[in-house]
Amino acid sequence: MMDEDTSTSSGGGVKLFFVRLSQMYQSTLDRWTPHTRMRWAGAIVILLLFLLRIFIYQGWYIVCYALGIYHLNLFIAFLTPKIDPEFDPYENDDGPNLPTRSNEEFRPFIRRLPEFKFWLSITKSTIIGLICTFFDFFNVPVFWPILVMYFITLFCITMKRQIKHMIKYKYLPFTRNKPRYQRVGESQATTK
Template identity: 65%
Template sequence: MMQDEDLGGPARKNVFFQGATRLSQIYQSYLDLWTPHVVSRWIFSAALLVTFVLRIFISQGWYIIMYGLGIYHLNLFIAFLTPRSDPAMDFDVSYFLDGDGPELPTRSNEEFRPFIRRLPEFKFWYSLSKSTVIALVCTMFNCLNIPVFWPILVMYFITLFCITMKRQIKHMIKYRYLPFTHGKPRYQNHDDVSRLTSANH
């Protein structure tokens, strides 16, 4: 009898697994709908952050959670500003492989390449929002409210932020890149420029 049941049709999926899969699909569909709405997404994240900060100041506690969230957001921001292929790493690899340094563009008419981030904008927003929600949930538990002298944490975070941003800005200046691209640049040839100047006169 047991063998007949085992040899029967395909095993039915667990009800819990089906429910979890369905919830995951609904969640993903809402994320997909929200993807093109960049401004509203960031307004939502800013509102979450303001809510979290107000929660910390009103309750006068959970400073460790706020410090940890700040460090995590700083790491996300640095990954957002960093190119996907780090020029410093490319230099090290190429130096050891063939002994040549990184190649610089030699012609002004080379193809425009937009800035590609290590952490894309949507993933940056999603990680920032998710971590803020998790931090808000953590403030509901008294066991996580570890007493600390919060001015030391503030000074340490400010110092860490300044050092990290100084290193990132030096990296941008050294390898000559900007972490923001507003579209492909359009160049005008000499005839277009002369036509525009004659039309203005």
């Protein structure tokens, strides 16, 4: 009887530890959410550390290539609308769709992969890639110029297709230089 109580309490302690750990992780992510520029600066620093390690030690090109392909996949998901008009061209009431004709009502661009999840996925994958560079098992000898040329070709083909998609369905996935409208009460309050 005593052994069952001890094992139950120790199992609860481990579970409590992991619950507390996940709460701390989520709390940290919540604090970072409004600081977009700082988050991306940190992600770029981690990515530069990864690339510096690749260049200094002249290895792990497969890890670098896999990370590049994964980042390209994330970037395409970031640029793509959540409800793709190519696959759902008929208007339905399931949610906002992109306008396909000039006389349709404006609907906001909703990304398939939101900015925060994009940043989080890039940061996590870069840290995993950096950790992989500490193990010789992942240092597979390859002729890296072929990987670079293949990645450039894949990037150009993918971006050409994405840009054609943007032109065809008339959407712009970026919010810079788009008009921002103020409420009537806000514009009067700022002029007084």
